[in-house]
Each structure stands twice: as structure tokens, then as C-alpha cells.
Amino acid sequence: MSIRLRQIALVANKLAPVIDDLKAVFGLEVCYIDPGVGVFGLENSLLPVGNNFIEVVAPIKEGTAGGRYLKRRGGDGGYMVICQCESHAAQLERRERAAAMGIRIAWERESDGYHVMQLHPADTGGSFFEIDWDAKCEPEGHWEPAGGSGWRKAKRTEVVSAYSAVELQSPDPAGLAERWSKIAGVPVRKDARGRLEMALDNASVRFVEATDGRGEGLSGIDMVVADRAKLNSAAERREYKTTGDQLTICGTRFYLVQPNG
Numbered sequence: 001m002s003i004r005l006r007q008i009a010l011v012a013n014k015l016a017p018v019i020d021d022l023k024a025v026f027g028l029e030v031c032y033i034d035p036g037v038g039v040f041g042l043e044n045s046l047l048p049v050g051n052n053f054i055e056v057v058a059p060i061k062e063g064t065a066g067g068r069y070l071k072r073r074g075g076d077g078g079y080m081v082i083c084q085c086e087s088h089a090a091q092l093e094r095r096e097r098a099a100a101m102g103i104r105i106a107w108e109r110e111s112d113g114y115h116v117m118q119l120h121p122a123d124t125g126g127s128f129f130e131i132d133w134d135a136k137c138e139p140e141g142h143w144e145p146a147g148g149s150g151w152r153k154a155k156r157t158e159v160v161s162a163y164s165a166v167e168l169q170s171p172d173p174a175g176l177a178e179r180w181s182k183i184a185g186v187p188v189r190k191d192a193r194g195r196l197e198m199a200l201d202n203a204s205v206r207f208v209e210a211t212d213g214r215g216e217g218l219s220g221i222d223m224v225v226a227d228r229a230k231l232n233s234a235a236e237r238r239e240y241k242t243t244g245d246q247l248t249i250c251g252t253r254f255y256l257v258q259p260n261g
Contacts, residue, residue: 001085001093002086003083003085003086003090003131003201004139004200004201004202005081005082005200006132006139006143007052007053007054009054009055009056009057010054010077010079010218011069011070011077012076012250012251013075015043015056015057018250019045021238022054022056022249023047025159025231025247026160026254027159027227029047029154030046031047031053031154032045032151033045034145037057041059041060041061041062044056046147048146048152048155048156050161050163050224051139051140051155051162052162053143054221055145072215073217074214077217077250077251078127078219078221079128079218080128080129081126081129081130081168081205081218082130082145083131083132084133085131085133088135091117091132094131098119101123101182102123103119103123104119105120106120113135114133115133117132119131124179125179126218127218129180131183131184132144139202158230159225159234160223161225161226162203162223162224163203163221165197165203165206165221165222166203166204166218166220167206167220167222167255168207168219169207169208169210169219170216171209171216174196176216177196177197177198195207195208206220220252220253222257223254223255223257224258224259225256225258242256245257
């Protein structure tokens with residue numbers, strides 16, 4: 001069954017500085033601000049990365065799930081892996097599979113055009129695992145969480161053209177990989193470097209050992225770089241240090257990879 005990585009969410013104590021850094025370093029633009037997240041005590045912005053999205057959320061009041069997550073992981077970091085499946089039936093099949101595993105639904109909302117299904121991170125491990133269905137079924141086009149189809153006007157690919165993987169870290173990466181694989185119905189394999197990964201239609205979910213003292217969570221994103229010199233120059237101006245092929249923004253390791261690398 002088809003399933004794509006469509007959106008990666010990060011959580012920050014303050015939204016604006018992180019958005020400014022992502023725009024400056026990676027040459028991205030904000031395409032959508034969702035007023036609906038206010039019900040969760042959050043504010044957000046979405047930025048297209050190729051035909052998919054990075055979202056950043058930040059708490060705007062006390063007692064939010066996002067705020068608790070920030071405290072639990074010791075600061076800004078990864079928050080959600082949001083996928084798109086090709087049909088409502090495929091989404092519901094995954095819902096049933098998760099329920100059989102004892103995995104709770106953290107939040108869901110259904111309409112004629114869109115059904116969001118967010119699985120509880122305490123049960124999935126690693127991060128929130130969200131599997132959504134968009135009735136227009138445009139895997140590189142219309143996306144309800146980005147406000148529809150208008151996001152294309154903000155698409156910028158001069159510095160980075162896409163992301164190719166999201167990384168989850170855990171004290172037990174093999175166990176985490178097995179759980180996510182069962183939910184998604186996608187087998188686990190090893191990448192060229194011997195790391196466990198679940199290959200989705202357009203990107204991979206990678207599972208690695210937690211070694212940074214922050215515990216289990218969404219730890220990294222592979223960014224496909226189109227103009228490394230421009231990226232390096234912008235990072236330096238923002239006082240971000242690039243170590244080899246890696247830099248950290250919003251408590252998240254961004255791995256700078258070449259196209260098809």
C-alpha cells in the first residue's frame with residue numbers, strides 16, 4: 001500500500017526565530033499558517049521543501065502537549081512524522097492494525113475531504129506518527145494541512161530541493177523500527193550504511209541509537225542540497241556551524257546530502 005512522508009513537524013519554545021533560521025539557511029518560504037492549531041494552544045508555520053513540508057509549532061499558553069514535549073526532551077526538537085496514504089480504506093486498515101497492537105489514537109478528525117489520524121507517541125514510540133488521507137489524492141499537490149494547493153507559490157528549491165529521510169532515535173532502534181513497520185505495513189531494511197530504515201514512497205524513516213542524552217525522539221532530517229556554497233554562506237551569517245555534512249537547527253540534526261546520495 002502506498003504511503004508517503006508528507007510533513008515533518010518540529011516543536012520550538014519560540015516560533016519566529018526558528019522560522020527565520022530555516023528560511024535563511026535553507027532558502028525556504030512560509031506557505032501557510034494554520035489558525036486551527038490554536039485550539040491546542042499552539043502557533044505554527046509551514047514551509048514547502050520540494051513537494052512536502054516542514055512545520056514548526058510553538059506553545060502560546062501553558063499546559064500544552066507541545067510544551068510538555070519540550071520539557072521532556074530538554075528543548076527544541078523533532079515532534080511529528082506525518083504521512084499521506086492513497087485511500088481512506090488504506091488509512092482505516094492501518095488504524096485497525098494500530099488498534100490491534102494496543103496503540104491509542106491521540107487525535108483524529110474526519111470530513112468529506114480529509115481525515116487526520118494521529119497515533120499516541122507513548123504507544124508508537126519515537127514521535128507522533130500521523131497517517132492522513134486527503135480525498136483529492138494528490139501526493140505532490142493539494143494538502144489540506146498546508147491550506148490546499150496555494151502552497152506552490154512559496155516553493156523554493158534553489159538551496160535545498162527536498163528531504164529524503166527523517167531520523168528517529170531510540171535506546172532500542174530495532175524494536176522501534178518493528179513497531180512502526182507493523183503500523184505502516186512497510187518492511188524494515190538496512191540502508192547503504194547498515195542503518196535500519198522503513199522506505200516509504202518518497203523518503204525513508206530511519207531508526208538509530210540514541211546517543212545524545214535526549215532520549216527517544218525525532219532527531220534528524222536528510223536535506224537534499226542543491227547549492228551547498230549558498231547554504232554554507234547563509235549558515236555562517238546566522239552563526240550556525242556546519243560540521244562535515246551536518247548542522248543543527250531547532251534541536252534537530254539536518255544532514256546535508258547530495259541528490260540521489
